[in-house]
Amino acid sequence: MITRQSTEKLMLVEDDAIQRRLTVQSLKDHFEKIIVAQTSSEAIELIDQHPDLTLILLDFELPDAKAPEILKKIISSASKFDVGVLPKVMVVSGHVSNEQKLAVLKNGAADYVTKPWDPFELAVRAQNQSRLCVLDRDLKRQAIYHRLVIEEFVVAAVTADQKGNIIQWNRQAESVFGYSANEILGYNIEKLVPDSMREQHNIGMARYLETGNKVLVDNDEFIDLDGKHKDGTLIPISMKLKEIDTAPEKIVTAVIFNRSS
Numbered sequence: 001m002i003t004r005q006s007t008e009k010l011m012l013v014e015d016d017a018i019q020r021r022l023t024v025q026s027l028k029d030h031f032e033k034i035i036v037a038q039t040s041s042e043a044i045e046l047i048d049q050h051p052d053l054t055l056i057l058l059d060f061e062l063p064d065a066k067a068p069e070i071l072k073k074i075i076s077s078a079s080k081f082d083v084g085v086l087p088k089v090m091v092v093s094g095h096v097s098n099e100q101k102l103a104v105l106k107n108g109a110a111d112y113v114t115k116p117w118d119p120f121e122l123a124v125r126a127q128n129q130s131r132l133c134v135l136d137r138d139l140k141r142q143a144i145y146h147r148l149v150i151e152e153f154v155v156a157a158v159t160a161d162q163k164g165n166i167i168q169w170n171r172q173a174e175s176v177f178g179y180s181a182n183e184i185l186g187y188n189i190e191k192l193v194p195d196s197m198r199e200q201h202n203i204g205m206a207r208y209l210e211t212g213n214k215v216l217v218d219n220d221e222f223i224d225l226d227g228k229h230k231d232g233t234l235i236p237i238s239m240k241l242k243e244i245d246t247a248p249e250k251i252v253t254a255v256i257f258n259r260s261s
Contacts (some may be wrong), residue, residue: 007032008130009052013043013070014059014092019115023057023092026119030127031055040065040073047077053087055130060093060104067091071107083140088129092117156256162249164189164205176237176258178230194228224259236260 010031014020015038024034035050037043040062047053056074060067071089078086088110093100101112110129113122156176159168165188169181177184177192184191193201222238229235236259244251 007052008054008127008134009033009035009050010055010057010126010130011035011037011043011046011050011053011087012057013037013040013062014057015039015062016059019059022119023122026122027057027126030123031130039063040070043070044073044077047074047080051080052082054133055126056087056089057126058089058091058109060091060096060100067093067104067109068107071104071109075108083137083144085133085137085140088133090126090129156258157253158189158192158256159244159251159253160189161251162209166191167251168253173256176229176235176256177227183230192227194226194234197226222257227256 008031010027010033012020012023012027012034014023014036020036020038024036028034035046037046041064043056043058058067058070062070071091074089075086078084081087086108089108090111090113091104091109092113092115094115104112110132111125113125156173157168157170158166158173160166165186166184169179169184174180190198190201222240224236224238226234227237227239238257238259240255242253242255244253
């Protein structure tokens, strides 16, 4: 289960005083905090003070820069934000060409709003983008925690995505199977399955993906079977599978003992 860890904080970057007042009035009840910048240079400075920003509402044309240029600076500051996840950026403007709209979207904007905007629509779209940022950060925290836990396991632990591609591999897995993380990450889990069991494995994976049927996943019992070492030899192992929901996809971690050691 993913729990929400972040608050929703907006930075409004707008040089027009009337637009600033109207925007804050429309959004003040939807964000825990709103900070304001009038220029791009001021906005970039504020990023250092507010790494937990979840949304930046950016006027297309400011006195010292235009949105595409500012977006590049924001993206280059990714490491300054909470868990390295950028806030969502919505660009607001009046009369701009389709080419200009495309330019800001290509440079990393998540949404584009045209003035004059409807207050209700602006609030809904701003909240949607901000909550996506919150979700992205919570997922990143969960992934970091999961990776740290897996690395500290005293037994082999191998994590695969829904397609069966290996995405995590701890030191103990290297000892059991002979592959370093650099050698195995990105390969399908069937690389560790003996040739004689591969067809059965593929059938089981297909059934799990199609139906969600977890015959072996989340079973409290360890399963005894053979794995395949890097050198091709068979290894007697005991394995337990655990499904982890990282919406929109699920991942599966295998906890593995080498029965011969």
